[in-house]
Amino acid sequence: MSAGRATAIVGVGYSPIYREKGIDSRPLASQAAKDAIADAGLTATEIDGIFEYPGLPNEISITMQRMLGIKNLASFGDYASSGPSGMAAALGAHMAVASGACDVALVYRSISREWGQQSGQVHFPPAEGPSQxxxxxxxxxxxxxxxxxxxxxxxxxxxxxxxxxxxxxxxxxxxxxxxxxxxxxxxxxxxxxxxxxxxxxxxxxxxxxYPITGACAIIITTAERAAGLKQKPxxxxxxxxxxxxxxxxxxxxxxxxxxxxxxxxxxxxxxxxxxxxxxxxxxxxxxxxxxxxxxxxxxxxxxxxxxxxxxxxxxxxxxxxxxxxxxxxxxxxxxxxxxxxxxxxxxxxxxxxxxxxxxxxxxxxxxxxxxxxxxxxxxxx
Structure with a gap:
């Protein structure tokens, strides 16, 4: 078993999925987050931790904090391109809740179809260092x-x-x-x-x-708190x-x-x-x-x-x-x-x-x- 406080996942949320290019994924991330919070039977004011693996530079935890109107975060993490992609944020949130750094963590991954795609790139940088x-x-x-x-x-x-x-x-x-x-x-x-x-x-x-644009979110909290919430922990x-x-x-x-x-x-x-x-x-x-x-x-x-x-x-x-x-x-x-x-x-x-x-x-x-x-x-x- 994992060390620290026992943890549980109590909420799940998705945005619609799109194949078109040029879609702003921030509203999709917000929708997935709100749906996950509602699925758990919580309110945004009860979230004190946000962890994410961003699809774009401006999609970071404090962006989500502003969109949800959360006054303060006790713990947060932006995992960029390190760790096991979207799951890195879930593992970070689990550790934060288990350690007591926060009590209710929102985890989300938003992604655009364009993210990580260089297939249309023609000109590459000079072949220096490892790139050679x-x-x-x-x-x-x-x-x-x-x-x-x-x-x-x-x-x-x-x-x-x-x-x-x-x-x-x-x-x-x-x-x-x-x-x-x-x-x-x-x-x-x-x-x-x-x-x-x-x-x-x-x-x-x-x-x-198959590249798409969309977002997914989950809520992690302590097993003790999860026992009194809306969904089966x-x-x-x-x-x-x-x-x-x-x-x-x-x-x-x-x-x-x-x-x-x-x-x-x-x-x-x-x-x-x-x-x-x-x-x-x-x-x-x-x-x-x-x-x-x-x-x-x-x-x-x-x-x-x-x-x-x-x-x-x-x-x-x-x-x-x-x-x-x-x-x-x-x-x-x-x-x-x-x-x-x-x-x-x-x-x-x-x-x-x-x-x-x-x-x-x-x-x-x-x-x-x-x-x-x-x-x-x-x-x-």
């Missing part, structure tokens, strides 16, 4: 080439087939068809996956998440972070797992449950190979055994023995960048996931990011 080794491989065009190399490394070291990755993409659409909020709801087949173009061979278009059983050795995206010694194995080992060491107790998994699928790495790192199957474990996709899809990414994930709901996985886990454990509800869900594992900035969380009822 990275630019030839296209790293200035985001991490797509690096992710292609990581997928290639998995093939070389652990084997497997293209279909292993395709099962994640195909099942994302099976789940998103049940999620009215999802950006992509039309089904795809394995042939669709295998015929999708390479963006950095062997990485295919349908291996990659979802307890934060354990959390962890991991970097792995030689932490870097391109110059590292573990291209397949990054820090996922270290984060997973620490997560279960701190937890009151085991991988065998997990009812539903929410594992980062910004790229399909990352989700496979988390499945194996978390011990849901053995290292290199994903292809057999996924059983033609049946294991992770609706009705499967380990339902995974039940919103459609980043691949189909849209790139909400991690915090949406936490929110979905909460809805599943509260029994409020509608058509995508996993029966008798009491334990969920959530994991986010890859490389040198991994994070995970176990939630229980």
């Amino acid at each position: 080794y990275q630019l030839p491989y296209g790293v200035a065009g985001a991490v797509i080439p690096v992710m292609g190399m990581k997928k290639q490394r998995r093939f070389a070291e652990l084997g497997g087939s293209e279909e292993d990755y395709g099962h994640i993409s195909v099942n994302a659409r099976k789940w998103s068809a049940l999620n009215e909020r999802a950006a992509l709801r039309d089904p795809i087949t394995m042939d669709d996956y295998l015929s999708s173009r390479f963006v950095a061979e062997p990485l295919r278009l349908l291996d990659c998440d 979802v307890l934060i059983d354990s959390t962890s972070l991991g970097t792995g050795s030689r932490p870097d995206w391109t110059f590292t010694d573990d291209f397949i797992f990054g820090g996922t194995r270290e984060a997973s080992d620490l997560l279960w060491k701190r937890s009151s449950v085991t991988p065998a107790d997990v009812d539903v998994a929410q594992l980062y699928d910004g790229f399909t190979h990352i989700a496979i790495s988390w499945v194996e790192a978390l011990g849901l199957c053995g290292i290199g055994e994903f292809g057999d474990w996924v059983d033609g996709g049946k294991t992770i899809g609706p009705g499967g023995s380990m339902p995974m990414n039940t919103t459609g994930g980043q691949l189909a709901e849209g790139r909400m960048h991690g915090l949406s996985f936490v929110a979905e886990a909460v809805l599943q454990l509260r029994g409020q996931a509608g058509a995508r509800q996993v029966p008798d869900a009491n334990v969920s594992v959530v994991a986010n990011a890859h490389g040198p900035q991994c994070g995970a969380m176990v939630l229980t009822t």
Whole structure:
């Protein structure tokens, strides 16, 4: 169990999701925050901590404080590009509440379609310092080439087939068809996956998440306070972070797992449950190979055994023995960048996931990011 005061997630909120460019995401972040506060049965005046992972420079915790009319914050954090993307803020808020730095923390992630996209960039800076080794491989065009190399490394070291990755993409659409909020709801087949173009061979278009504009928010407070609030509390059983050795995206010694194995080992060491107790998994699928790495790192199957474990996709899809990414994930709901996985886990454990509800869900594992900035969380009822 995590040290300090026991904590729980008591509120969830979303904004609408948009595909159009040029949308101001600040009102969307405000809407998600207000919906999460209302979902918890609280008022904005009761929030004394705000933690976020910003999509734009002006979207910081004090911006949200002003928009909500909160007089003072006892604790706050802006995580920028460090940590396991949107989930970094949730982990920071949990630690703040557990330590007593604040009592009721709002966590949000707002993101625009344009965020992190350099695909249209033509002119790059001079190749000096580390960039002289990275630019030839296209790293200035985001991490797509690096992710292609990581997928290639998995093939070389652990084997497997293209279909292993395709099962994640195909099942994302099976789940998103049940999620009215999802950006992509039309089904795809394995042939669709295998015929999708390479963006950095062997990485295919349908291996990659789908950029959107939107926001997600959750509320974390003490388990003691949560017991008297509106919703059934979802307890934060354990959390962890991991970097792995030689932490870097391109110059590292573990291209397949990054820090996922270290984060997973620490997560279960701190937890009151085991991988065998997990009812539903929410594992980062910004790229399909990352989700496979988390499945194996978390011990849901053995290292290199994903292809057999996924059983033609049946294991992770609706009705499967380990339902995974039940919103459609980043691949189909849209790139909400991690915090949406936490929110979905909460809805599943509260029994409020509608058509995508996993029966008798009491334990969920959530994991986010890859490389040198991994994070995970176990939630229980």
